[in-house]
Amino acid sequence: MNIQINGSKLEVSPRIKRLVDKKLKPRLDRLLLKFNEEIKTGFLHLEKDKYKNYIAKFDMALPGQEGHLTAHYSHKKLIPTIVGIREQLEKQIKKYKQEQVNYSLG
Numbered sequence: 568m569n570i571q572i573n574g575s576k577l578e579v580s581p582r583i584k585r586l587v588d589k590k591l592k593p594r595l596d597r598l599l600l601k602f603n604e605e606i607k608t609g610f611l612h613l614e615k616d617k618y619k620n621y622i623a624k625f626d627m628a629l630p631g632q633e634g635h636l637t638a639h640y641s642h643k644k645l646i647p648t649i650v651g652i653r654e655q656l657e658k659q660i661k662k663y664k665q666e667q668v669n670y671s672l673g
Contacts, residue, residue, distance in 0.1 A: 568596045568607040575614035575623075578650075582647070587611065591651045591656075598660045599629075610652065616641075621648040625656060633666055 570587055572579050589647075599607050609627035616622055620641050627636040636659045640651035 568592050568599065569604075570609045570611055572611045572613065575612065577615045579613065579614055582612065586646065586649055590646065591653045593657060594653055598657060598664075602629070604650065609636075613645075613648075619643065621645050622647045623636070623652045625652050627656075629663060631667065633663060633664075636660065636663070 568637075572584060572587060572591055587644065595609070596607070599636075602656045609625055612624045614622050620643055622641045623639070625636070628634060629636065636656055638652050638655035638659070640648055640655060642648040642651060
């Protein structure tokens with residue numbers, strides 16, 4: 568899976584990239600195992616607000632009418648922010664996959 572990270576009021580350091588690769592990418596890869604690599608591209612936007620909270624927004628398109636994933640999460644620390652985004656995305660992917668199964672069954 569390819570996750571493109573950009574930051575606002577925050578430098579996207581190698582540490583942040585390693586955290587995303589460790590906490591977010593493996594779980595999403597496992598859930599999207601049967602999808603083509605070209606499709607598996609997500610965009611993660613990280614920023615810090617004036618209260619020093621980390622805000623993460625994730626966007627990803629999957630095939631089909633219901634295949635748009637978005638998640639938004641905020642926390643004082645970076646790791647819980649990434650984990651929160653991951654949990655939201657996991658729920659959405661599972662729901663998407665279930666809808667695809669129901670659609671194919673007719």
